[in-house]
Amino acid sequence: xxxxxxxxxxxxxxxxxxxxxxxxxxxxxxxxxxxxxxxxxxxxxxxxxxxxxxxxxxxxxxxxxxxxxxxxxxxxxxxxxxxxxxxxxxxxxxxxxxxxxxxxxxxxxxxxxxxxxxxxxxxxxxxxxxxxxxxxxxxxxxxxxxxxxxxxxxxxxxxxxxxxxxxxxxxxxxxxxxxxxxxxxxxxxxxxxxxxxxxxxxxxxxxxxxxxxxxxxxxxxxxxxxxxxxxxxxxxxxxxxxxxxxxxxxxxxxxxxxxxxxxxxxxxxxxxxxxxxxxxxxxxxxxxxxxxxxxxxxxxxxxxxxxxxxxxxxxx
Ligand code: NI
Numbered sequence: 001x002x003x004x005x006x007x008x009x010x011x012x013x014x015x016x017x018x019x020x021x022x023x024x025x026x027x028x029x030x031x032x033x034x035x036x037x038x039x040x041x042x043x044x045x046x047x048x049x050x051x052x053x054x055x056x057x058x059x060x061x062x063x064x065x066x067x068x069x070x071x072x073x074x075x076x077x078x079x080x081x082x083x084x085x086x087x088x089x090x091x092x093x094x095x096x097x098x099x100x101x102x103x104x105x106x107x108x109x110x111x112x113x114x115x116x117x118x119x120x121x122x123x124x125x126x127x128x129x130x131x132x133x134x135x136x137x138x139x140x141x142x143x144x145x146x147x148x149x150x151x152x153x154x155x156x157x158x159x160x161x162x163x164x165x166x167x168x169x170x171x172x173x174x175x176x177x178x179x180x181x182x183x184x185x186x187x188x189x190x191x192x193x194x195x196x197x198x199x200x201x202x203x204x205x206x207x208x209x210x211x212x213x214x215x216x217x218x219x220x221x222x223x224x225x226x227x228x229x230x231x232x233x234x235x236x237x238x239x240x241x242x243x244x245x246x247x248x249x250x251x252x253x254x255x256x257x258x259x260x261x262x263x264x265x266x267x268x269x270x271x272x273x274x275x276x277x278x279x280x281x282x283x284x285x286x287x288x289x290x291x292x293x294x295x296x297x298x299x300x301x302x303x304x305x306x307x308x309x310x311x312x313x314x315x316x
Contacts, residue, residue, distance in 0.1 A: 028056040031102030033095050034208030039296040041145050041171035042072075042082050045111040050078040050104060051208075052095035059098055067092040071108060082108040088143050107170050109143055110291075112301055117261040118291040120298040121146040122236065123269035124177055124215065127167070129159040131275040136167050138278035144292035145170075148269060149177035149215040149234075152199030161206055168207050173294035175213035176200060176231065184216050184225040192228045213295055213306075221311065232306035234295050236266035237314035243268050248277035256284050262302060262315035264295060 036049035052062050064074040071086025074093050082091075086108035094103040112118065123146055126132045132148075139146060148167060155161050168174045178184070179198040182191070196214065204210045214231040226233050238258045242251045251274055255265055267274050282292070299306050302315040 029059075029098055029100035030055045031062075031095050031097050031100050032208070033093065033102045033104040035104075036078075036209075038173070038207075038209040038212045039294065040168060040173050041109050041294060041297065042080060042106045043109050043111055044082045044084050044087060046082075048080040048082070048106070050074070050080060050093060050095070052078060052097070052102065054097045054100070056100075057098065061097065063096045065094045065096065067094060067103075072106070080106065082106075105169065107140070109145065109171055112291050112293060112297065114301045114303075116291055117289050118293045118298060118301060119259055119261070119285060120264045120293055120295045121267065122149060122215070122234070122264060122295065123147070123267050123274075124149040125151050125154075125181065126269035127154055127160040127164045128270040129157070129163050131272050132160075132163045132167065132269045134272075134275035135269050135278045136163065136170065136172075138275075138282055139172065139292075140170060141279065142282040142286060142292070144282050144286075145172050145294050145297075146292065147173040147175055147213070147234075147295045149175045149213075150199065150203065150211075151177050151181050152179035152202045153181075155202050155206060165206060173213070173296055174203060174207060174211055175215065175234070175295070176203065176211045176229075177215050178217055181217045183218055183220045185220045185222050189224060189228060192225050196229055223309075226309040226311065230308055232308060233311040234264065235311055235313045236264045238263050238265040240265065240267050240274075242271055242274045242277075246271055246273045248273045248280075251277040252281050252284065255281050256288075259285060259288070259290065260314075261290075262298065264298070264312075264314050 032053045036051045042048045064078050066074045068091045071089050071091040072082045074080050090105050090107050092105050176199045178195040184192045213234050214229045215234045240251045240254045
């Protein structure tokens with residue numbers, strides 16, 4: 001009899017536990033929110049898709065909530081629409097499933113006017129914590145974005161991973177620049193494949209999305225490497241030679257002299273001098289009427305297509 005009573009009490013307390021939780025979802029339920037696509041900036045006037053991944057339950061109804069509807073609203077399907085009042089501000093978007101919640105903090109950036117001048121700044125070979133952080137600060141200050149061609153092996157350090165994630169969360173585009181920066185025309189096809197795939201996997205694990213753009217180290221490519229990359233190969237039209245001069249003034253002057261509407265500018269976020277030139281350059285270009293876009297945005301706003309295995313230098 002005692003045994004039956006014990007069992008009854010046990011059963012009753014388990015029931016209580018579930019009732020108190022107020023939901024059928026277990027404590028292990030987890031919600032993770034990521035961007036749906038690799039292209040990153042959240043801009044006023046363009047819809048922005050989020051994805052919620054739910055683990056630990058079969059229940060799937062997700063409720064999306066914006067923590068500040070003055071800055072941005074979110075639809076039932078996780079589509080974010082940013083408002084003018086939110087420019088330069090951050091907004092937290094939360095997805096809830098039962099009692100479990102997950103969220104993402106987005107920075108709202110200005111609308112792009114396709115009729116005005118635009119430029120895509122690109123930074124290669126990073127991340128390197130101190131210099132990449134300085135560039136990120138300058139970009140945030142000017143509400144500008146850039147594209148970072150990342151070397152996978154540089155994501156081995158936790159600090160570098162942190163700054164890369166912050167950069168992506170802010171709205172910069174993160175692209176693939178191979179795993180160890182080898183000249184792809186001098187290694188076997190199998191090695192080329194490995195160089196690109198390892199970085200794809202690392203970035204996907206870290207950011208939740210796979211990069212869509214690729215830049216071959218040294219700009220060295222062939223029809224074979226382009227095909228293996230399975231992505232548009234992004235080159236440049238303005239070469240600052242920042243790696244050679246290591247001089248902030250030269251980098252600044254080179255860009256101010258050579259920038260054109262539709263340019264893609266090559267720089268390296270691993271050099272302090274390049275980081276030191278960032279804020280001045282952004283202010284100078286802004287004065288000349290430039291809008292700062294990612295490479296993906298440059299082609300979208302100029303209504304040009306990027307094709308897998310194609311190579312691209314600028315938009316004329
Ligand atoms: Ni490089």
